[in-house]
Amino acid sequence: MSNMKLTLHIWRQRNANDTGTFETHTVEANEHMSFLEMLDVLNQGLIEQKKIPVAFEHDCREGICGACSMVINGRPHGLLGGTTVCQLHMRFFKDGDHIWVEPFRAKAFKVIRDLVVDRSSFDRIIQAGGYVSVNTGGTPDGNAIPIEKDIASQSMDAAACIGCGACVAACPNGSAMLFTAAKASHLGLLPQGEVENSRRVQAMVHQHDKEGFGRCSNTYACEAECPKEISVTNIARLNRWYLKSSLGSNV
Amino acid sequence: MSLTGIFLILFLIVHMSGNLQLLSDDGGRSFNIYAAFMSENPLIRVVSIGLYTFILLHSFQGIALAIMNRKAKGGKYAHGKVAGATWASKNMALLGILIFAFLCLHMGDFWVKMRFTDQLTMVTYPGHDEAVQDIYSRVNVAFQEPWVVIVYLIGVFALAVHLIHGFQSAFQTLGIAHEKYSPAINIIGWIYTVLICGGFAIMPLYHYFLR
Numbered sequence: 243m244s245n246m247k248l249t250l251h252i253w254r255q256r257n258a259n260d261t262g263t264f265e266t267h268t269v270e271a272n273e274h275m276s277f278l279e280m281l282d283v284l285n286q287g288l289i290e291q292k293k294i295p296v297a298f299e300h301d302c303r304e305g306i307c308g309a310c311s312m313v314i315n316g317r318p319h320g321l322l323g324g325t326t327v328c329q330l331h332m333r334f335f336k337d338g339d340h341i342w343v344e345p346f347r348a349k350a351f352k353v354i355r356d357l358v359v360d361r362s363s364f365d366r367i368i369q370a371g372g373y374v375s376v377n378t379g380g381t382p383d384g385n386a387i388p389i390e391k392d393i394a395s396q397s398m399d400a401a402a403c404i405g406c407g408a409c410v411a412a413c414p415n416g417s418a419m420l421f422t423a424a425k426a427s428h429l430g431l432l433p434q435g436e437v438e439n440s441r442r443v444q445a446m447v448h449q450h451d452k453e454g455f456g457r458c459s460n461t462y463a464c465e466a467e468c469p470k471e472i473s474v475t476n477i478a479r480l481n482r483w484y485l486k487s488s489l490g491s492n493v
Numbered sequence: 494m495s496l497t498g499i500f501l502i503l504f505l506i507v508h509m510s511g512n513l514q515l516l517s518d519d520g521g522r523s524f525n526i527y528a529a530f531m532s533e534n535p536l537i538r539v540v541s542i543g544l545y546t547f548i549l550l551h552s553f554q555g556i557a558l559a560i561m562n563r564k565a566k567g568g569k570y571a572h573g574k575v576a577g578a579t580w581a582s583k584n585m586a587l588l589g590i591l592i593f594a595f596l597c598l599h600m601g602d603f604w605v606k607m608r609f610t611d612q613l614t615m616v617t618y619p620g621h622d623e624a625v626q627d628i629y630s631r632v633n634v635a636f637q638e639p640w641v642v643i644v645y646l647i648g649v650f651a652l653a654v655h656l657i658h659g660f661q662s663a664f665q666t667l668g669i670a671h672e673k674y675s676p677a678i679n680i681i682g683w684i685y686t687v688l689i690c691g692g693f694a695i696m697p698l699y700h701y702f703l704r
Contacts, residue, residue: 251571264571316573323576347567412575414583415562456565457558459585460662466577475670482668 245272246337250284252296253344258352258360264342273333277320278303278310280332297356305329305469308404311411312357313344318408318467326406326469346411350418350454361407363453364421368405370449371442372425374435393431400427402470409464409472415456420464422450423480424472430483440487447484494558495666497551498659502685504544509692516699521629522618529625532607552593559586581658588655595648602635603628636700645697653690660685 248269255262269287271280278300285295301309310327314320320330335341343357351359403424410418426443429435435442451457458477465474511531514524531537581588606612613626635641660682664670669678 313570316570317575342570342572344570347570349565349567351567412577414566414575414578416565416567417562454565456562458666459558459562459582460658460665461578461582463575463578467575474665475672475675478665478668478670480668481666485668 244337245270246332246335246339248280248335248338249340251340251342252284252356254296254356255345255353257355260353262353271332271335273331275332276303276328277314277330277332278328297354297358299358300328303328306404308406311346311359311361311406311408313346313411315342318346318411319406319469323466324469324471326404329469346407348407348410348413348416348455350416351407351410359407361405363455364405364407364418366453367418367422367446367449368425371438371445372429374429375438376434387433389432397428397431400424400431400472400476403428403468403472404470406469408467408469410455412463412467413456413458414461414463415459417456417458417464418450418453419455419458419477419480420468420472420474422446423476426480426483427476430479439483440490443480443483443487447480494551494554495663497547497554498663500544500547501551502656502660502663505689509689512696513692515629515632515696521616521627521633522621524629524632525616525625525627526618526621528607528628529623548596552589555586555589579658581654582662585655585658588651591651592648592655595644595651598644599648602641603631606631632696633700633704636697636704639701642697642701646694649690649693652693653686656686656690657682 248271250267250269251264252267253262254265267284267288269280269284271283275283278298281296281298288295299309299311301307303310305326305328308326310319312319312327314327314330319325319327320334322330322334345351345353345357345359350363351361354360401424403421405421405425407418407421409420410416413419426439426446430439430442460474460477462474465472511527512524514527517523607626607628613628613631615624616627617624636645661675661679664675664678
């Protein structure tokens with residue numbers, strides 16, 4: 243088990259109104275730690291020195307909840323593709339490395355403290371239409387509604403979105419189109435969700451714009467940085483649905 | 494952006510292929526007659542008003558979009574850069590401003606002189622009844638200046654970088670993305686950019702070195 247000594251340049255900010263600045267710390271880690279465990283070690287040290295620990299979000303620590311959110315050396319969730327911070331292990335760093343850790347930056351994501359940002363705008367996009375409003379009753383029979391494998395797979399691929407916000411953090415426009423598109427695709431592709439697709443797409447896109455996210459200019463940085471590798475094809479699908487529901491009518 | 498962009502993409506095909514007559518060895522006959530036709534034909538006059546409108550729409554919408562998106566971004570990261578995005582995709586507004594500035598020079602040089610002044614000499618060609626303005630000679634004179642040639646090459650290069658991102662981006666915005674067709678759209682975008690911008694780049698170089 244090899245140990246390493248790292249220099250962390252870590253973002254400290256008391257609240258949304260504070261300007262914030264980088265603080266430098268050294269920390270000893272070993273290669274089997276996850277990035278978050280390394281931050282735990284840093285925080286334990288800070289607590290022992292009677293200093294305020296670095297605030298960061300985390301929950302499941304197995305890459306499925308979407309709570310962890312930070313930018314490491316300019317990349318949301320760090321250098322490893324298709325991985326959240328909690329699944330990024332210290333073996334990808336070497337002894338003596340300088341690591342820059344920052345919060346996800348976007349106007350719509352206000353910093354709450356240090357590396358924690360307010361992502362409740364995502365909840366409001368979901369509330370605007372990211373649900374199916376039929377009364378489902380009890381558990382339905384698995385094969386009661388036949389769905390083609392291809393369609394089910396596309397929907398499942400979109401449903402892999404954990405809503406972490408890395409797409410927004412990566413986007414030079416601060417746009418949340420990949421998130422919105424993934425949620426809309428996940429529901430709209432399936433027969434249960436297709437019924438209210440037009441209304442959902444309109445409502446979610448309008449809420450997205452209202453939250454102060456930027457407009458998509460197809461840089462595809464979101465797809466490259468998404469820990470769940472959600473494809474920008476979902477954005478094209480959302481654009482198609484949005485055009486269709488803007489021009490068409492159900493009457 | 495996508496609809497106006499696609500119109501401008503189509504316009505460039507016409508503009509480039511028509512202007513290939515600048516390379517013809519007939520002392521400007523075919524180009525001057527073509528230029529007279531393009532400025533007199535009523536249908537083309539109508540389309541050209543649409544063109545100017547679309548250029549302005551594309552420019553203003555692009556600037557508005559860039560300002561809005563700059564506001565939505567919370568600031569730069571101190572160290573390193575995100576994966577995926579090309580330089581062109583992140584700098585479409587800058588490239589657009591460069592192209593617009595070039596366009597002002599370009600139109601001032603030829604279009605204004607042809608349309609609004611009597612600076613160009615009139616020439617007649619056997620087999621063609623009416624006298625036409627000798628825009629060919631004006632082009633030839635302009636392209637004897639090294640700085641004009643360099644400005645044109647910079648303008649065309651900015652256009653090429655703008656098109657590499659813009660061509661496929663227009664389709665994505667309209668919701669046209671498909672595992673089979675998207676790679677094809679990308680390849681067509683590259684071929685289009687090389688042909689159009691290569692064609693435009695040859696014109697000043699040909700006149701500077703060979704005429």
